[in-house]
Amino acid sequence: MSGSGLSARTGRIVALYRLGTGSGQLLFAVSTLVALVMLAVLAPVIVAYRPEATAILDRLKPPSLAHPFGTDAFGRDIFSRVAYGARYSLLIGAATMGATTILGSVIGVVSGYVRGFLDLALMRIMEAFMAIPAILLAIALLAILGNNLGNLIFALSIAYIPRLARIARGLTLSICEEPYVEAARAVGASPPRIVFHYILPQLLPAILVQGSFIFAYAVIAEAGLSFLGVGVQPPAPSWGGILSDGRTYMSIAPWITIFPGLGIMLIVLSLNQLGDGLRDALDPRLRNLS
Template identity: 45%
Template sequence: MAEAAMKTAGTPPAVSSKTEGPLRETWHSFRRNKLAMIGLFIIVIFILLGALAPLIAPYSYKEPQLLDRLKPPSGDHWFGTDDVGRDIFTRVIYGARISLWVGFFSVIGSVIFGTLLGILAGYYGKWLDMAISRLFDILLAFPGMLLAIAIVAVLGPSLQNALVAIAIVNIPAYGRLVRAKVLSLKTEEFITAARSIGMKNSGILLHHILPNSLTPVIVQGTLGIATAIIEAAALGFLGLGAQPPQPEWGKMLSDSRQFIQTAPWTVIFPGASIMLTVLGFNLMGDGLRDALDPKMKN
């Protein structure tokens, strides 16, 4: 028995799976969601296609080849060619760069400014809350697409101005979300304890309020990328986004709409790219929401 006791005492305690960090736990929960993993796979594919476009693309995305005008899909041109002979597969994978760039950076801009304004409004309240909330109300009073069109019309049609317009339009969505979260957080006991030990407001905001407000913003931001891609495509379709010869998917649809019946491949592949990318972000966003929501965990 003494030997057994010694062996027992010398055996290190088993490490419980519950000691996993929050990031690993979130990843395990996310990975169990098959639809979320499909969404992630779709997004990774489009990111790789865009990043490796110069290596993958068989042709130039901007040089016209009039002799190859409106050729159907074949071994030489997998997605066919457009009305000036450019390879549609090449333009689609280069277009992934533009659409994802607009989606990511417009959402980053919206998240930064929306989170900042939402934290200030929710934490300090009073006249500052009233001013920021009225600003959000003014922006939300206009239909998002019409406001984006108006901003681009003032700034001038270009991809960069379309990105700015999309970012401005979506600021209230993140601002109001963060404001509501901050209003509930600032009454919590740990915030009261931080104040009681003399922690400054800047420290409370940086170390307590901001980290605890990020979960809904991450989920909304993932879903917001899909919305931003659609809005960028809409602006491009109207001629207010990317300008020729940039291969933006919405602009490709606009340029090909007159060939829907005679050359449907010119519309199908850019449209399918928009649909798949948006679907991927929506599936991944839903998976993140379920993984980060404690109520959804067993």
């Protein structure tokens, strides 16, 4: 069994390497994500203005050397606001992905391995959450808990945990029927050993793929919530908030909405392509190692 597991892991690594070196799509995704992360991390160094700094005499200026992305109705530099807004989008997306993958995996594995009443109860709870659109559920939770960054991440995590929990449960049910799991039980392996040595390694590829998609969903959801005024609160810049500020000036200053919109599009597109690439590399039914 250990030899088979090692061979499978080696095959996945080789497939991922071949896909990464031969796929322009995956290379674009990784390059775009790295560029956006660098923009967010280096924002204090590369921008010339504070994102909240106003200059009424420079209001609604088009893109120029002084303001590469132009200015908004308060004279704030759009480039600095987009750069600092990337921090919030990436932080919220990454934190939501981390919390969702950990908690969703735990719920799904426990439900699929233990089964019985616990499985029934957990899945009914997950279905109840899935019946509510993610944005509406997040708005309701923020209304109850209060609007801050921690509660925003918590609300989005609760909204997306059921999606991953059901996937993890279905895969766990399938893996538990495999001969090597039955053999491990027969020789007296404890449930924790079976879960950590036989189930979780098989779940990891699907968890990674779903995690990249959840990252993208969280970025879109955060932008939507900020656009509606219930996400990241001013004066902190966020891409959704910039879009909301610029919608009134679409006809005379379209750059206010164009650049944060491009940021959202690029990060979501690159995350989806990354997820597709990981799926192709890690799913034995889709990859071709010949």
